[in-house]
Amino acid sequence: MSIRAAWELRAQIKSVLIGDAAFLAMTAAAIDPQIKLVALSQQALRNNGLPNFSIDQIAVIDCQLDAHVRPGLLDARNGRAVLRTLDIAIGGAQQGIFDGIVTAPLQKSTINDAGVAFTGHTEYLAEKSATAQVVMMLATDRTTPPLRVALATTHLALKDVAAAITFDSLRRTIAILHADLKNKFGLTQPRILVTGLNPHAGEGGYLGREEIDIIGPVLQAAKESGIAVSGPYPADTLFQQKYLADADCVLAMYHDQGLPVLKYASFGHGINITLGLPFIRTSVDHGTALDLAAAGLGHADHGSMLAAMNVAAQMVRAGWAHRVHA
Structure with missing residues (x-):
């Protein structure tokens, strides 16, 4: 869903995916062999910020999973890795590397089963940004x-x-x-x-x-x-x-x-x-749809992700315009 949306909007929005680079590359190849992902380490991001990529590439900040993924099946061993992706996004937004954050759905129970008290994206973002x-x-x-x-x-x-x-x-x-x-x-x-x-x-x-x-x-x-x-x-x-x-x-x-x-x-x-929040955050209006994930690629509708990305970009532009004319 996120890969499809980022690739479809690549001419309008410079997207950065955060996740396991190897798994995302495998998924992208299965969706469309034309999709090109370029991996960037977390250390490189911290040291140098976000480099420029061509319009036919999507950047991926590598945040490795702790266990092999089987689509549609929950695994508590990956609960903390999911939170690490959020931490990278929050840190990048706070440092001005990212203009905003667009979150995909996550399975709250997996994070709780990993031993972390978690009620949702919204509360986590508020806590981490001291809002x-x-x-x-x-x-x-x-x-x-x-x-x-x-x-x-x-x-x-x-x-x-x-x-x-x-x-x-x-x-x-x-x-x-x-x-x-x-x-x-x-x-x-x-x-x-x-x-x-x-x-x-x-x-x-x-x-x-x-x-x-x-x-x-x-x-x-x-x-x-x-x-x-x-x-x-x-x-x-x-x-x-x-x-x-x-x-x-x-x-x-x-x-x-x-x-x-x-x-x-x-x-x-x-x-x-x-x-x-002190940064822009949008998200989809639905959950993880584990049944669709288990059924294989091509079953999930990425319309809400397209909308979330487009609105985040509109908010970025509106925010800049507001600051210029304030």
Whole structure:
């Protein structure tokens, strides 16, 4: 998936793959003998940065696996090697060697089975970059206008969501969302629509008071600070063209409130974006699909990876334009 996308976009995006160079070379040859990979050692990267490669080559930073790979089968012996690829990517982004990071799906259980407590890419990137709070946003250009949905909470049990929505955390979420829509997407004055937590946005307090006691006051404070935010709106009616046409992003209160709408519209071609990090990070909107990997090459759709790479490149360009004109 990553090899296919990098090769397809090689004329537009200078991609660097991070992984076991020998395994990637074998995979690339099986996909298309025309694909040319050039291996680069981690030491060379640290000493000299990223060299120039011709348009018909894809650079690979060699991060060797600890055990032989059998497609579709999990092996805890490779769990720590997966994390090493992330560490290389993070280090390169922090040093300015990479303009951004695009992550492929990984199997969390393999890393945990290797003895490392791991909850996901997003949390790991935040920890390694010393970022106190990040915001998860999924996006697609398969709708008109493009749909972006950010989350006030992410992977929480439903019973824990209400307690996690506090004045301070929600206010920080909106501030991060506003700042990155400006700085990484080049939007001059982002327009953000916010859902309520409860059915009918609380029905004036009869179906819950979070909208009155927390969400409403946060939105008022955000408006007073110059952020173009409005709501809280009932989530079951907000995702209509007549409302979304005037919005740059929707902020939903929890995972299964906002993401089913986006994934219905774009599954396999949407992207996951982590906001609040000191570097750009996008990812695919799906998991590892072990059944497709076991079935052999050519079964996985690389559409989401193409979208993730294209949006990362757009964010890089928008960020540079913003800095030039700031």
